Amino acid sequence: MENKIKRLSRELKFKGEILEFYQDTMEIDGTHTATWDFIKHKGAAAVVPVTDEGKILMVRQYRNALERYTLEIPAGALDSTDEPGISCASRELEEETGFRSEHLKWLITLRTTVAFCNEKIEVYVADKLIPSRQHLDEDEFIEIQAYTIEELKEKIFTGEIEDAKTISSLLAYDVKYRKNK
Missing domain, CATH: 3.90.79.10 (Nucleoside Triphosphate Pyrophosphohydrolase)
Structure with a gap:
């Protein structure tokens, strides 16, 4: 299960005072990709x-x-x-x-x-x-x-x-x- 999901890329979409908003492209089980949102907080x-x-x-x-x-x-x-x-x-x-x-x-x-x-x-x-x-x-x-x-x-x-x-x-x-x- 550990190797079923892998991040392929992370793209910064917005940078604010306390938050950064990213879109991640994820590989799922080696069969397809998905786009996931990620918010980085300090x-x-x-x-x-x-x-x-x-x-x-x-x-x-x-x-x-x-x-x-x-x-x-x-x-x-x-x-x-x-x-x-x-x-x-x-x-x-x-x-x-x-x-x-x-x-x-x-x-x-x-x-x-x-x-x-x-x-x-x-x-x-x-x-x-x-x-x-x-x-x-x-x-x-x-x-x-x-x-x-x-x-x-x-x-x-x-x-x-x-x-x-x-x-x-x-x-x-x-x-x-x-x-x-």
Whole structure:
């Protein structure tokens, strides 16, 4: 099965700030070719920020692809492909929430859309939050809201939260850090 599929060529079709779009010509089982789309992503990191009261800080922001506001954990793209995920998560925590932490712990690594994209998101948990200030990009308008994990799970199961990284991260946090509560 390993040798049934082989890439014959890869052609760059579009290069953006965080994405590159390619069309690959693939040989299938030595009998025919197919054209597959591939999106190269430079990577990202996210963080589950937990307050001393056990609430999770969430960001409410507009998402152009959905044409509406969403409720998500703080996250952002790596500055470069070799930036450590923990550095990006720490930066995004402070930029988006106005808090920082010296206690980031790895939670999970996600591959968001494996059928056509190589995006990888490393997710961390931050506690012992230290007040700082937001450093939003000029095109970011973010509102911070704090919720219990039970409130967030209700929002997941009623369909209010649809973002895959947020759902995966919150449920992983619940299992890993709250399993005995």
